[in-house]
Amino acid sequence: MSLRTKIRNYFVFLWRCARIAFAGDSRYYAWMGFLSIIILLGINAYAKQFVHGLIVTGMSDQVSWGVYIANFTFMVGIAAAAAMLVIPVYIYNNKELHDLVIFGELLAVAAILMCLAFVAVDLGRPDRFWHLIPGIGKFNFPGSMLSWDVIVLNGYLLLNVHICGYLLYCRYLGKTPAKWFYIPFVFLAIAWAVSIHTVTAFLYVGLGGRPFWNSSIVGPRFLASAFTAGPALIILALQVIRRVTDYHIHDRALLTLRSIVQVSMLINVFLLVNEIFKEFYTRTSHVASSRYLYFGLHGHHALVPWIWVAIIFNLVSMTLLVLPLSKSLRYLNVACVLAITGIWIEKGMGLVVPGFIPTPLGEMVEYSPSLNETLVCLGIWAFGILCYTIFLRMSIPILQGRLSRANEGLPDVHLVNAR
Amino acid sequence: MQFICEMSATVKTNWVLRVLTALFLGLAMAFLCNGWGYSAKLFPIPLVDTNFISTATVRMSAADLIRSGGDTSDFECYACHERNKPFKLKFDAEGDVLVPKEHANIVMGHGRHHRNNNCFNCHDETNLELLQTRDGRHLKISDSPALCGSCHGPTYRDWEAGVHGRTSGYWKRDLGPIDRKVCTSCHNPHSPPFPSRQPAPGPHPLHPAVDGKLIARSES
Amino acid sequence: MSDQKPPSAPPPFGEVSRRSFLRNSAILASGAAALAASLAPLRELSNYTSVELFLQKHYKELTPAEMQKVLDRIAREVEQQYHIRPRVRDYKPMDGVEFVYCLNLTRCIGCRKCVHACVAENNQSRNPEIQYIRVLKMPHGSLDMERADHNYAPASVPEKGFFYMPVQCQQCKNPPCVKVCPVKATWQEPDGITVIDYDWCIGCRYCEAACPYFARRFNWTKPSIPKERLNPEMSYLGNRPRRQGVMEKCHFCIQRTRQGKYPACLEVCPAGARKFGNALDPESEVAYILKNKRVFIQLKEELGTSPRFFYYFDV
Structure with a gap:
């Protein structure tokens, strides 16, 4: 095959993928329309923030990071969790999950895109974004953990785009993927997945002036909670895929994921207990933030109901996961939803906000997100879900063989009604 | 459905x-009508009174008065007193000096004991326009540091090093002059404790509407 | 967009494509309209940045000629906004100078004059309020910040049973804020002052999270300075007006101290509690204090930040 044909084929592939993203049944349009509306609300809210500055958020000099960074932290975990699908397949040769790896990695891509968006909206001077680009700007590497984060997040994005893109394209062409062209990247991505979340934890852990974060257990807790919430989200996503498309996913695959969530959740709760013991048994002056979080401090207790909801959700979810009851999908789903919600609270607002309260000078200023800030967050979530929907819309027909090089000449009609 | x-x-x-x-x-x-979200209005914060940014010392010393050409009539003792006429101080039962009504503006409060309740500890009784130290030196009225230093040794040592009291102007002496404030620029010699004053306004929160109740935490 | 045709009963080709064309155009147009309208708030954007500012290099990479251009641009912008021609300079550190600040906790009466003199000198925003100095009212016998009162407002100070502790940038020898900045927008100068290039900062606020002294401040919106209170003696790394979305903090009044003057907070202190100077000069006040005063504190010494700001007592 000449290089020209190869390039032509690739562009035909991209064009057909793009076309198919716009094609679907009424439910698809309704869903995409709904997401677009939320995204538009988010864009509008961000435009206001761009003009007036971050004063439109609930943040202040006292609590200088809020839901943007909280969501960023959570989504890094979701992205890292794709590795939890890859490890069984490529290291333990698990057949059940083989084809599902793509769905996990696509979720990672969508999650990373959300992460980048959450960081971008948190910047006070988004116009100076180029200062962060290595080579052009002035990159404080290796000094700043944030510069590490820029590298690992973008690297992880590229790795996953490469692996997914290559595997899907091979499937489209109907040829076997060349192992040397993706297996090394798969293993690199596994190590990289751990690194993105560790580096994100180090963003917080490295700050000596914030004792609430300056604890070596934050990194392990991040991984444990990510490997709980990520696969839990994939369990739910796979069931949605199974329901709205005719792509076949066996229950056995979901139950394999269940055992991953089970173990991770146990570790997660165990590490949480460790942290709580250390804080409250020793009762040094550093316990202030934890006291604020769990019980309230000096009459301020905005986060108390949230964290207890998170703890109850985590405990109920753990109990369900340990019991054989959750081999039934209905209970498994309940456990997954509780785990995701619980971890989102605990790791997002429950980690970021109390680190700032009280301030290093002992001032108590609380934080709650403003309407504008919430709209921006919802917009980014909708954007991530929209991306994931589009990725699935493209990849499922390819995996099913409906969209392939072989049927290039045919109209794409038969694709549209793949439910 | x-x-x-x-x-x-x-x-x-x-x-x-x-x-x-x-x-x-x-x-x-709806976007064009801007139906929701942020309004650019901020809660007004009054500008701070310029008194709070004035570099003036809390009082004028005799030296400051003379230098600035102010009213020095307070130091012209012999406008009222008679020269070469010895002056007798009167004391009450407690041993506190009785301040004559002509000097009613003077509050006697130097030290926590009665020993310092004697005008002539510091003023020269033979020449009221001069100061005198315990060791018998005679000083001009504007030369307070040497007088105060004759009792307050460690503080005087700090003052000489520029560490007690304010030193204004240039920290780098070869680039410009320094302005040494003297004892009586800040301390009333008859009642030296530093006067209390109204504090400037405290900080205003960024989001008063949101956390007006959250921000105020006073333990006083 | 692809056509929607049930494979079982395809309707006549032309009719569907015309109808679907209209339908698709309608949804695309309305979507584009909504997207355009969602950006409507951008209409209010004014003077956000300029081509010169956008392309400006990092402070340390500017040649003297380029720096002069930048200073001219800043002067022009200030004049446009405030109708006052400022004198904008870039003061360089002096050789053999390491600045140190000493604050006498026995003398401070908590009057907050330093706070407002600093605001006036350094062209800080009056609303929303940006202040580099925070004065803590603390009960006697404790350095526990959690017991500090930031909002005290009695009729007069000092109050019995309390002492007052002003806190501002501690100009650490090992500054955590500098370490975490992803773009090197903040760094330590040879004379010990940690400065910020306001034209390079991206506003991520990582330094604000890293600072153990609550010394850094963010411009949450456009700063506002009344024209009559503008200080026209400006410096690049110091008190020139900032833009929305960047960090700022105490820089020991770089525009004064690098000309040999004392900082504004010292000049206004009625109690003479503040002492500033060159620690490398044995004749300086600060050298005397560090040598002769027995008790002095570096705040949160255990963090290893090694502040150049010392609190001491007259004993």
Whole structure:
């Protein structure tokens, strides 16, 4: 095959993928329309923030990071969790999950895109974004953990785009993927997945002036909670895929994921207990933030109901996961939803906000997100879900063989009604 | 819903797209009207009184008065007193000096004991326009540091090093002059404790409407 | 967009494509309209940045000629906004100078004059309020910040049973804020002052999270300075007006101290509690204090930040 044909084929592939993203049944349009509306609300809210500055958020000099960074932290975990699908397949040769790896990695891509968006909206001077680009700007590497984060997040994005893109394209062409062209990247991505979340934890852990974060257990807790919430989200996503498309996913695959969530959740709760013991048994002056979080401090207790909801959700979810009851999908789903919600609270607002309260000078200023800030967050979530929907819309027909090089000449009609 | 279910796929899709078109247009209108979100108004914060940014010392010393050409009539003792006429101090039962009514503006409060209740500890009784130290040196009225230093040794040592009291102007002496404030620029010699004053306003929170109740935490 | 055709009963080709074309155009147009309208708030954007500012290099990479251009641009912008021609300079550190600040906790009466003199000198925003100095009212016998009162407002100070502790940038020898900045927008100068290039900062606020002294401040919106209170003696790394979305903090009044003057907070202190100077000069006040005063504190010494700001007592 000449290089020209190869390039032509690739562009035909991209064009057909793009076309198919716009094609679907009424439910698809309704869903995409709904997401677009939320995204538009988010864009509008961000435009206001761009003009007036971050004063439109609930943040202040006292609590200088809020839901943007909280969501960023959570989504890094979701992205890292794709590795939890890859490890069984490529290291333990698990057949059940083989084809599902793509769905996990696509979720990672969508999650990373959300992460980048959450960081971008948190910047006070988004116009100076180029200062962060290595080579052009002035990159404080290796000094700043944030510069590490820029590298690992973008690297992880590229790795996953490469692996997914290559595997899907091979499937489209109907040829076997060349192992040397993706297996090394798969293993690199596994190590990289751990690194993105560790580096994100180090963003917080490295700050000596914030004792609430300056604890070596934050990194392990991040991984444990990510490997709980990520696969839990994939369990739910796979069931949605199974329901709205005719792509076949066996229950056995979901139950394999269940055992991953089970173990991770146990570790997660165990590490949480460790942290709580250390804080409250020793009762040094550093316990202030934890006291604020769990019980309230000096009459301020905005986060108390949230964290207890998170703890109850985590405990109920753990109990369900340990019991054989959750081999039934209905209970498994309940456990997954509780785990995701619980971890989102605990790791997002429950980690970021109390680190700032009280301030290093002992001032108590609380934080709650403003309407504008919430709209921006919802917009980014909708954007991530929209991306994931589009990725699935493209990849499922390819995996099913409906969209392939072989049927290039045919109209794409038969694709549209793949439910 | 029954109606929707009975429609063919194409009709359903058309219907969804029509609704979406309407929603998009509605949303566009709402965006243009700016129906929600942030209003650029800030809560007013009054500008701080310029007294709070004045570099003036809390009082004028005799030296300051003389230098600035102010009213020095207070130091012209012999406008009222008679020269070469010895002056007798009167004391009450407690041993505190009785301040004559002509000097009613003087509050006697130097030290926590009665020993310092004697005008002539510091003023020269033979020449009221001079000061005198315990070791018998005679000083001009504007030369307070040497007088105060004769009792307050460690403080005088700090003052000489520029560490007690304010030193204004240039920290780098070869680039400009320094302005040494003297003892009586800040301390009233008859009642030296530093006077209390009204504090300047405290900080205003960024989001008063949100956390007006959250921010105030006073333990006083 | 692809056509929607049930494979079982395809309707006549032309009719569907015309109808679907209209339908698709309608949804695309309405979507585009909504997207355009969602950006409507951008209409209010004014003077956000300029081509020169956008392309400006990092402070350390500017040649003297380029720096002069930048200073001219800043002067022009200030004049446009405030109708006052400022004198904008870039003061360089002096050789053999390491600045140190000493604050006498026995003398401070908590009057907050330093706070407002600093605001006036350094062209800080009056609303929303940006202040580099925070004065803590603390009960006698404790350095526990959690017991500090930031909002005290009695009729007069000092109050019995309390002492007052002003906190501002501690100009650490090992500054955590500098370490975490992803773009090197903040760094330590040879004379010990940690400065910020306001034209390079991206506003991520990582330094604000890293600072153990609550010394850094963010411009949450456009700063506002009344024209009549503008200080026209400006410096690049110091008190020139900032833009929305960047960090700022105490820089020991770089525009004064690098000309040999004392900082504004010292000049206004009625109690003479503040002492500033060159620690490398044995004749300086600060050298005397560090040598002769027995008790002095570096705040949160255990963090290893090694502040150049010392609190001491007269004993």
